[in-house]
Amino acid sequence: MTQHSLDDWDRDDESDSESAECLSFELRGQWGHFRRVEGNIVKQTYRIPPRTTIAGITAAILGLDRDSYYDVFAPERSAVAVEPLDELRTMNLPQNTLSTAKEHMKTVPTRGHARVSMPDPTELRQQHNYEVLVDPAYRIDLQLDDELFGELRTRLETGTSYYPPSLGLSEHLAEVVYLGTFDVEPCEEGDVDVDSAVVEAVDDVKLSPGKPIRVERSPGFMAADSGGRTTTEFLSLAYSPRAEPVHVHDVETSRVDGRRVMFS
Numbered sequence: 674m675t676q677h678s679l680d681d682w683d684r685d686d687e688s689d690s691e692s693a694e695c696l697s698f699e700l701r702g703q704w705g706h707f708r709r710v711e712g713n714i715v716k717q718t719y720r721i722p723p724r725t726t727i728a729g730i731t732a733a734i735l736g737l738d739r740d741s742y743y744d745v746f747a748p749e750r751s752a753v754a755v756e757p758l759d760e761l762r763t764m765n766l767p768q769n770t771l772s773t774a775k776e777h778m779k780t781v782p783t784r785g786h787a788r789v790s791m792p793d794p795t796e797l798r799q800q801h802n803y804e805v806l807v808d809p810a811y812r813i814d815l816q817l818d819d820e821l822f823g824e825l826r827t828r829l830e831t832g833t834s835y836y837p838p839s840l841g842l843s844e845h846l847a848e849v850v851y852l853g854t855f856d857v858e859p860c861e862e863g864d865v866d867v868d869s870a871v872v873e874a875v876d877d878v879k880l881s882p883g884k885p886i887r888v889e890r891s892p893g894f895m896a897a898d899s900g901g902r903t904t905t906e907f908l909s910l911a912y913s914p915r916a917e918p919v920h921v922h923d924v925e926t927s928r929v930d931g932r933r934v935m936f937s
Contacts, residue, residue, distance in 0.1 A: 695814045697852040705806035705840030715802045720761045723891035736835025740897045752936035756869040757916040758810040769798040858928040866918035869934035871911040879920040
């Protein structure tokens with residue numbers, strides 16, 4: 674899948690000549706952990722936040738219920754571009770954890786009729802090594818349907834969030850910096866540098882000596898099911914771990930705020 678055509682993004686349905694718009698904001702934090710779906714003794718992280726994670730962060734800002742927003746971020750209703758702003762660095766941190774499996778939860782009464790389940794503090798802790806991102810920073814360019822577009826813009830402008838946004842794990846709180854609303858304009862194809870991560874065009878990336886490029890495949894879209902949610906599609910992303918532009922050949926790109934990006 675390449676980036677969305679702008680023909681799919683006439684949100685007002687009034688004029689085909691009108692440019693699409695996107696909201697842009699930065700996500701920053703001291704730590705980040707976007708858990709890779711592959712099992713491993715070390716809990717590894719994606720370097721680029723998956724599209725599904727960006728959807729979850731946005732849903733937290735808007736206050737959307739869990740498992741209620743997947744249609745909002747469907748490919749025909751949304752578009753996301755992610756640009757790393759600083760070098761992507763990681764380190765391993767050992768953490769002591771308690772199991773949250775149902776058989777290890779302890780239910781306690783509260784005042785009134787409610788009962789609360791929590792990890793049993795008398796159980797032995799388990800130590801896990803977490804691979805975490807150090808001082809991660811990203812620019813997000815996001816297109817949404819009109820109603821949520823306006824609501825998200827208001828929350829970003831006023832610096833208010835329904836739930837605290839985080840960079841993966843809830844303890845890794847994120848700083849959100851609103852950058853503004855920008856037109857999204859199609860760019861000419863050719864041998865060009867892309868500022869954002871390159872989506873589903875890994876074979877079109879041009880490699881150069883001394884400029885490392887990494888590729889990761891992460892969840893792109895989700896759908897609700899009887900068990901909660903399931904990933905319906907994965908996306909391949911190519912990016913520079915040094916937060917440098919990625920050189921590509923003949924792929925669809927867009928111009929946003931003087932930058933060249935790829936949407937998914």
